[in-house]
Amino acid sequence: MSSPTTTDETGIWATIREAPPAVKALLVGVFVNKLGWFLQVFLVLFLTTSKGFTDVQAGTALGVYGGGTVVGLIVGGSLSDKLGPRMAVMISMFGMAGFVLAIAYVPNYATVLVVVALAGAVGQFYRPASAALLTELTPKNRQVMIFAVYRLAMNLGTTAAPLIGAALVAVSWNLLFIGEALAALAYAAVAVVALPKRAKAPASSEVSEVSDVSVAEAAPSTGGYLAVLRDYKYVLFLLCMFINAAIYMQYLAVLPLHMKSEGLSTWWFSAVVALNGFIVITCELLVTKVVQHWPARMVAMIGFVLLGGGLAFYALPGGIAIFVIGTLLWTLAEIIGGPTMFAYPGMAAPKPLLGRYVGSAHAMFGLGSALGPFLGVWIWNNAGTRVWLWCGLAGAVGVVLAYFGMQPTAETEEPVVDITPASEPLPSESS
CATH class of the missing domain: 1.20.1250.20 (MFS general substrate transporter like domains)
Structure with a gap:
């Protein structure tokens, strides 16, 4: 067998073909989710044309969404460590579906800001979890390539999303939000069916029998972001x-x-x-x-x-x-x-x-x-x-x-x- 660091064994198709089923499911889930990436692209247009808010109010809402995404990435990292990547993705996608739908029906501007902030935050929980799972399930010499494939899935989805969104808006603004919610639920379904659950922590009697390295790896995360x-x-x-x-x-x-x-x-x-x-x-x-x-x-x-x-x-x-x-x-x-x-x-x-x-x-x-x-x-x-x-x-x-x-x-x-x-x-x- 040739060296594992050869180009053939770390190539594009070899990396995709030999990836675990959970990794393939994750790539498909991210792609489908990004196909419904409408909120950030169309938020300003929706708030000004459909809701009647001013340009400044709509721009502020977009900024609030951006701030929410930063907070969501930090919280998502903690959720991934504490609950496992699968659970973090599920919380993110189920929550995102609910908040996106709510944006279309909230009655006033203050509520819009709150819901947009929550949608931005919760909708980003999945990103640290997805990246962490790719790292866990992929051999080290293939991790750069698998992240390149992951980026391709995201780029293809986000490139097509504005075109799909424009077609949905031509029919109804509500259809736009329903479409993004369905895309989030599709990724949630992938997480439920295909992503691995977190292993239960070993009992104390079992821990005493394993090596120090194993104990360190099995121990729960400590120190948080200060670490x-x-x-x-x-x-x-x-x-x-x-x-x-x-x-x-x-x-x-x-x-x-x-x-x-x-x-x-x-x-x-x-x-x-x-x-x-x-x-x-x-x-x-x-x-x-x-x-x-x-x-x-x-x-x-x-x-x-x-x-x-x-x-x-x-x-x-x-x-x-x-x-x-x-x-x-x-x-x-x-x-x-x-x-x-x-x-x-x-x-x-x-x-x-x-x-x-x-x-x-x-x-x-x-x-x-x-x-x-x-x-x-x-x-x-x-x-x-x-x-x-x-x-x-x-x-x-x-x-x-x-x-x-x-x-x-x-x-x-x-x-x-x-x-x-x-x-x-x-x-x-x-x-």
């Missing part, structure tokens, strides 16, 4: 996630303003965004097939160089060619670094805190995504195109943080000897 914060290297990685998201979001916040100021039509901005989406969907798995064998720290550093450099490239004169080249550079950063950055929390986490490590990483990315646009537009209004140079500087800071925060350890870099699923139940499986 995560005591991992100083990982805190540096969390700052990497924040910076990554904050500067990445400028393609949605500042880029359209810059292109408009250059006299370019909205069509050109749409074409640039579509170029990014096309490359990510078609090329990310192929690139991951190569970079998954590189040290995680090196991949992250290359990603920050390309991300910061690509955005800084926008500061140059040259018209549409500059925007296309800059977009190609930071898109390359996304397809090189994205899967590794989102797989790394599972590599760095101790098992009892896996959900919290994953949840904190997703939360920092969400916080960067929420604050980045405000910071970017503020700098644009005060400094013009120099905002892109600040993005380049932030990318350089990310390189330094990745170097010191993602130092290789025996836990994260050791080779995997056996790529076949273990015959014994995993910590999250039923006994």
Whole structure:
């Protein structure tokens, strides 16, 4: 048999084909759920056209939703550790279905804000749980690739969702919310049927007979998020996630303003965004097939160089060619670094805190995504195109943080000897 670290055995189809049934179900469930990702896309339009609220009120509601998602990612990490990924996904999807339906019928603006915040929070519980389960059930040498497949499932779903949503809105706004609720319930059904239950904790007599390592792995999570914060290297990685998201979001916040100021039509901005989406969907798995064998720290550093450099490239004169080249550079950063950055929390986490490590990483990315646009537009209004140079500087800071925060350890870099699923139940499986 060939070495387990060969490209063939960590390739795209081998990773998908030999993944445990629960992982395949998880990928399908996430894809179906994202097909119904309507709320964030259509919330402002719904509140202004159907409910009659002002633009400011609708924008505030969208901001409240974003804040709720950050809180939900943190809570979701704790739920995953305490109750298990399967239960966290079920709570998230059943709760999301109820809150989404409620938005269509709540009577006043204050209630809308409350329900939107709850929908944003509860609807994100599943993300740390899903990522934690992918980590648990996938051999280490295939984790970067499985996260690339996971990202593809999400990207395909979110790309199709606005088109499906527009078709539903043409019939009825209520149908839009019913559609998202059904998508959430479909993922909940996948969790009920296909995801493994958490194993019962061993009795005290059984614990005394196992090794110290086994006891540590079987013990319930302790320390909460304070234990995560005591991992100083990982805190540096969390700052990497924040910076990554904050500067990445400028393609949605500042880029359209810059292109408009250059006299370019909205069509050109749409074409640039579509170029990014096309490359990510078609090329990310192929690139991951190569970079998954590189040290995680090196991949992250290359990603920050390309991300910061690509955005800084926008500061140059040259018209549409500059925007296309800059977009190609930071898109390359996304397809090189994205899967590794989102797989790394599972590599760095101790098992009892896996959900919290994953949840904190997703939360920092969400916080960067929420604050980045405000910071970017503020700098644009005060400094013009120099905002892109600040993005380049932030990318350089990310390189330094990745170097010191993602130092290789025996836990994260050791080779995997056996790529076949273990015959014994995993910590999250039923006994």
